[in-house]
Amino acid sequence: MSSELESLYQEIILEHSRYPRNYGRLPQPTHHAEGYNPLCGDQVHLTLQVDGEAIRDIRFEGQSCAICKASASVMTSLVKGLPLSEVEQLYEAFHALLTAEEPPTFSHIAPKYQDYLLAFGAVRNYPMRVKCATLPWHTLHAALHESHHELVSTENL
Amino acid sequence: MNPTPLLEKARQLRADFPILSQTHPSGRPLIYFDNAATAQKPRVVIERLSTFLATQNANIHRGVHWLSQEATHLYEKARETVQHFLGAASPEEIIFVRGATEGINLIAQGLRRAYFQPGDEIILSTLEHHANIVPWQLVAEELPLRLKPLPLTSEGAVDISALPDFLSPRTRLIAITHTSNGLGTRTPIEEIVAFAKAHDIPVLLDACQSIVHEAIDVQKLPVDFLVFSGHKLYGPTGIGVVYMRHPWGRKLPPYQGGGDMIVRVTWEKTRYAPPPAKFEAGTPAIAEAIVLATAIHYITDTVGYDFIQTYEAYLTDLAETLLRNVPGLTLYGTARPRGPIWSFNIEGIHPHDLGTFLDSWGIAVRVGHHCNQPLMDALGVPATARLSLAFYNLPEELQTLQEALLAAVEFFHKPLPSLRHE
Numbered sequence: 001m002s003s004e005l006e007s008l009y010q011e012i013i014l015e016h017s018r019y020p021r022n023y024g025r026l027p028q029p030t031h032h033a034e035g036y037n038p039l040c041g042d043q044v045h046l047t048l049q050v051d052g053e054a055i056r057d058i059r060f061e062g063q064s065c066a067i068c069k070a071s072a073s074v075m076t077s078l079v080k081g082l083p084l085s086e087v088e089q090l091y092e093a094f095h096a097l098l099t100a101e102e103p104p105t106f107s108h109i110a111p112k113y114q115d116y117l118l119a120f121g122a123v124r125n126y127p128m129r130v131k132c133a134t135l136p137w138h139t140l141h142a143a144l145h146e147s148h149h150e151l152v153s154t155e156n157l
Numbered sequence: 158m159n160p161t162p163l164l165e166k167a168r169q170l171r172a173d174f175p176i177l178s179q180t181h182p183s184g185r186p187l188i189y190f191d192n193a194a195t196a197q198k199p200r201v202v203i204e205r206l207s208t209f210l211a212t213q214n215a216n217i218h219r220g221v222h223w224l225s226q227e228a229t230h231l232y233e234k235a236r237e238t239v240q241h242f243l244g245a246a247s248p249e250e251i252i253f254v255r256g257a258t259e260g261i262n263l264i265a266q267g268l269r270r271a272y273f274q275p276g277d278e279i280i281l282s283t284l285e286h287h288a289n290i291v292p293w294q295l296v297a298e299e300l301p302l303r304l305k306p307l308p309l310t311s312e313g314a315v316d317i318s319a320l321p322d323f324l325s326p327r328t329r330l331i332a333i334t335h336t337s338n339g340l341g342t343r344t345p346i347e348e349i350v351a352f353a354k355a356h357d358i359p360v361l362l363d364a365c366q367s368i369v370h371e372a373i374d375v376q377k378l379p380v381d382f383l384v385f386s387g388h389k390l391y392g393p394t395g396i397g398v399v400y401m402r403h404p405w406g407r408k409l410p411p412y413q414g415g416g417d418m419i420v421r422v423t424w425e426k427t428r429y430a431p432p433p434a435k436f437e438a439g440t441p442a443i444a445e446a447i448v449l450a451t452a453i454h455y456i457t458d459t460v461g462y463d464f465i466q467t468y469e470a471y472l473t474d475l476a477e478t479l480l481r482n483v484p485g486l487t488l489y490g491t492a493r494p495r496g497p498i499w500s501f502n503i504e505g506i507h508p509h510d511l512g513t514f515l516d517s518w519g520i521a522v523r524v525g526h527h528c529n530q531p532l533m534d535a536l537g538v539p540a541t542a543r544l545s546l547a548f549y550n551l552p553e554e555l556q557t558l559q560e561a562l563l564a565a566v567e568f569f570h571k572p573l574p575s576l577r578h579e
Contacts, residue, residue, distance in 0.1 A: 005513075005568075009569075011573055014571075015573050018573070039525065040509055040524070040526070040540060041525060041526045041530070041533065041539040042539075043539065063539040064507065065509035065510050066506075066509075066569070067509070067510070069507075126513060129509070129513060
């Protein structure tokens, strides 16, 4: 087994994809968005309960690969209960981890979140898979900020 | 059947393809199983392109100088090669385009302006590639038209028993794939053409995947339109063919306007050239058309369709046996006759993850929806992995694929000791 593959599919990722957290749909969401990758057909539907300045509850469902499903599962676990300002920080950190020329240091991110984000670090070595990992985060961003653009596509970001 | 002579020939032919002797970054030999997306190029094709550009390049149809005459001659010879390849009655029926997608758009826009009436109907099939769906939807939105996709049998072939029910007085075209790019199943096109002729309905055949595996003669299979792409037939990208049976080329208006498609331009009135020039506005893909002819000669003369059919049938049996022995593997569309293309999924493994896993073994397969989303909907899956073979693939490559698939099952289903992270 190649070690690159082991680092891409770390146990956190395999485990979250096999047993996704927060899977399903909130009955009365305050925010929702649908993320879609037309290149591969990955789909993520997010429903959120936002109360004032924090995400009180969040669920996801959809058809997607292990990377995307694990990313959605980890993301929903991390952002549940967080103030929106911290959600934004995690979003930026995750995005930078996968796409910035220099991988960022996570000094501004609480240590308890760092391991979960860093588990996705090897995805940057698989350019065709980066969108699998970022789709749930882009969908979250759209759900919170773009109430008029509920269908998010990886091809017009 | 004794496969030894077949295997010897396959190994010899494989040596014509320089790309196949490369080592994958993983250190393993490259195994190229994505032939339905694009085929690799034999050395004669690569060298022909180089020779043309190095010694014969000029624009065509507009120079009296030596090089232009030479290039024009080669380009029109290429058209004749395609004409004889398809059994077309005249070179006028052969139009060079960028690929099958442009070809179908050319036909759809022509029919829209000279043939269809609002309310007309087109029969297609559930197997169609997006390139044989969306161009018709563009026309259908404008007119409107009704698109009626034929259903599939449980084995993934077009169910032609539905044809009589799909026929109506408004049926004006049958536009259908010959071999499915997603499932590999072959459409019973002989029956469809006979049905269409009996009801005086023209037929467009998408031959992209079939012409790679079987010879097509438009006299024996009298379709009105046929398209294919050069790059899937071991030729270059950027070149494809529309066969347009006479007199359709006279009836349909030009697709694009520009140079080379006119007889006389004035501000008051422009007279168009006869086909095929009428449909080839601007400087065409000259080098690519000439090199396509080289690819066609390579397939018909060096490889031979008899060999392709016999050897690929041998690989087909082997591939199906090997795939069926992978636990949890579902094959979609097992009908025969077929081309050597299969869609499959393995329980609990998303095709994208499988594609990345196989790539780490040096194996190239296509994963996703294969520009076949309506077909994926019909199968009830978002995506599949697709194996597609060419005559240069070898049995040991299929054995390696099976080994890799078994390893993937083990990898993605391995027990996770540190279960239940927070």
